[in-house]
Amino acid sequence: MRWIHQLGVVGALLIAVSASRGDEIPEDVQKAIDRGLDWMQRTQNRDGHWDANGQYPATMTALGGMCFLMEGSTMREGKYSDNIRRAVDWFMDRNQPNGLLGNPNNPSEASRYMYGHGFGLLFLACAYGSEEDADRRKKLEKILTKAVEFAGKAQTDRGGWGYVSSADGGGFDEGSVTITQLQGLRAAKNAGIVVPKSIIDKSMDYLGKCTTDRGGIIYSLAHGGAVSGQERPPLTVAAIACSFSAGKYDSPLAKKWFAYCRNFIGVGNNRMGHDEYMHYYYSQALYILGDQGYAKIFPDDKDTTQHLNWSKYRKDMHAHLLKSQAADGSWGGGYIGSHFATSVNLTILQLDNGVLPIYQR
Numbered sequence: 001m002r003w004i005h006q007l008g009v010v011g012a013l014l015i016a017v018s019a020s021r022g023d024e025i026p027e028d029v030q031k032a033i034d035r036g037l038d039w040m041q042r043t044q045n046r047d048g049h050w051d052a053n054g055q056y057p058a059t060m061t062a063l064g065g066m067c068f069l070m071e072g073s074t075m076r077e078g079k080y081s082d083n084i085r086r087a088v089d090w091f092m093d094r095n096q097p098n099g100l101l102g103n104p105n106n107p108s109e110a111s112r113y114m115y116g117h118g119f120g121l122l123f124l125a126c127a128y129g130s131e132e133d134a135d136r137r138k139k140l141e142k143i144l145t146k147a148v149e150f151a152g153k154a155q156t157d158r159g160g161w162g163y164v165s166s167a168d169g170g171g172f173d174e175g176s177v178t179i180t181q182l183q184g185l186r187a188a189k190n191a192g193i194v195v196p197k198s199i200i201d202k203s204m205d206y207l208g209k210c211t212t213d214r215g216g217i218i219y220s221l222a223h224g225g226a227v228s229g230q231e232r233p234p235l236t237v238a239a240i241a242c243s244f245s246a247g248k249y250d251s252p253l254a255k256k257w258f259a260y261c262r263n264f265i266g267v268g269n270n271r272m273g274h275d276e277y278m279h280y281y282y283s284q285a286l287y288i289l290g291d292q293g294y295a296k297i298f299p300d301d302k303d304t305t306q307h308l309n310w311s312k313y314r315k316d317m318h319a320h321l322l323k324s325q326a327a328d329g330s331w332g333g334g335y336i337g338s339h340f341a342t343s344v345n346l347t348i349l350q351l352d353n354g355v356l357p358i359y360q361r
Contacts, residue, residue, distance in 0.1 A: 003109075018097055025352050032322050035329030036346045037071060040064055041083055043339065047275040048086030051108070056115025058094075058102040058109060061087050062123035062344035069123075070350040088127050088140075091120055091257045095143050100152030104164075112163045113243045114177045116156060121147050121184030125191040126356050138288045151181050152228050157207030158221055159174040174220040175235040176277070177208055183358065190357045200246075207239050208253055215260030233264040234278035240282040244288040245358055255297055261307060266282070276333050276344040279317065286313045314352075323347050342349035 003178075025033070044050055050064040051057040065087035068080035075085045095101050101120035102113045109116055122145055129342040131137040138253055154165035160173030161181045182203055189195040209226065211218045216231025217239055237256045243254040287310050303309065325331055325345075326338075331343035354360055 026348075028322060029318055029349055030327055032348050033071070033346060035325065036331070036342055036349070037067060037080065039329035039342060040280045040346070041081065044083055044086070047081075048088075048090035050087075050339050052339050055108040056112065056116065056336075057093075057106070059089055060339050060343070061121045062119035063347075064339065065123045066356075067076075067124050067343055067346040068351070070347060070353055071351060072355050073284070075127055076132055076141075084127060088124065091124055092140065092143060095147070096202055099143075099146030101143075101150075110233075110246075114161055114163055115180055117147065117151065117154075118161075118177065118184040121151065121181075122187045122327075122358070125184065125187035125193065126358060128191045130315060144191065146186055147193055148185060148188050148193055151185060152196060155181075155193060155202065156246055158209075159202030159204075160210075160221065161203075162222075168250030170221070172222050173206070174222070175207070175217050175232065175240065178206060179235070179238040179242050183211070183245060186242070186245050188357045204253075207242075210235075211253060211256060215254075215256035216264075217257070217273075220357070231260065233261055234281070237261045237265060237278060237285060238281035241284040241288075241358050242287055244289065248295065249288075250297060258297065258308070262306070276341050280344040280347060283303065283313070283317065284359055287351040287359065290361060294354050317348060321349060 010225055040050075042062065048061070049057045050060040052060050065084055068078075068084050071080060072078055073080040073084055075081060075088060091101055094103050100113065100117055101124070102109050102116040103118040104110050104113050120125070124140065124147070127139075128140050128144060131140055151161075154167075155161055156171050156173040158171075160178040162169040162174055162177055164174040168175070182200070184197050185200065206221070207217060210221055212228045212231055213228040214216060214228050214231060215236070216233065217235040218226045218230045219232055219235065240257045240261065241256055242256075243249075243251055248254060251330070261282070265278065286308060289308065289310060290308040291311050294309060295301070295304070298307075302337070321331070329342075330338040331341040331345045332338050351359055
């Protein structure tokens with residue numbers, strides 16, 4: 001899945017911003033969200049999964065389920081409760097005895113199963129809290145616990161993750177899968193699942209070693225150290241989102257990453273490759289940053305016209321997304337297909353709902 005090339009104790013600095021509410025979402029944006037969610041509902045397979053042109057079912061099912069959770073529905077109530085439950089059931093039926101969330105024998109997953117595992121862990125952990133049936137809840141807790149254990153065993157000696165486990169991939173690791181695992185592990189911790197601190201510490205050290213002098217993250221350490229000129233903006237901004245979701249707003253690494261990304265990421269006509277993936281994480285980082293956070297992180301930067309903030313990004317990004325939505329409610333983009341682009345864009349448009357802890361300020 002090379003289209004995805006590309007977590008705490010809060011210190012003295014705390015980004016103090018008020019959480020946005022769903023009723024602040026403008027009517028035209030809400031209509032676009034509703035149309036997108038309806039498209040997602042119509043395209044869900046009977047067994048509960050989604051895929052991207054027949055590929056990556058675990059990743060796409062997790063992303064699709066997250067869209068409905070962000071709307072406010074849960075497994076027990078809401079307009080899309082049935083869709084969420086069917087997606088959860090699909091994962092519960094396919095988890096492996098070793099904890100892997102997915103099926104490595106499925107040709108469309110075999111060479112990229114760690115993506116599905118990370119996104120699946122994120123989705124199941126976010127859905128877990130609404131499970132009321134005692135037996136199902138116990139089973140889901142066991143699945144999540146085993147999934148965390150699998151992630152730890154799949155981690156390489158350098159602290160990253162690759163497309164498959166370290167054992168299956170000969171120790172190869174890279175940034176995008178590492179970030180996917182980090183956010184899934186953070187969601188699991190939020191849900192009350194034990195996540196060994198050593199796993200997180202090793203992965204953050206890995207991302208630090210992937211950071212060049214200019215502040216950007218390179219693709220992989222498998223072939224050497226971080227060299228300036230090899231940075232990947234999508235990976236760099238994804239790392240910021242992971243740092244923020246762990247409450248580490250003022251970490252030196254997050255500051256370096258933000259300073260780098262400020263110069264490389266735009267909206268609309270200034271967009272670039274791996275665009276949906278990049279804005280999936282960039283929107284999360286800027287939402288948590290809010291409108292005052294940048295000045296708190298960079299108090300010496302007096303040029304407020306250059307400060308990044310959620311309101312400006314939201315205005316520009318929402319305008320772009322409303323303009324580019326198809327008549328059927330979906331979005332196209334890249335070669336992965338409409339499901340990935342639609343899931344990402346619905347995530348961006350629904351951040352102001354502030355429903356899920358993993359995306360909250």
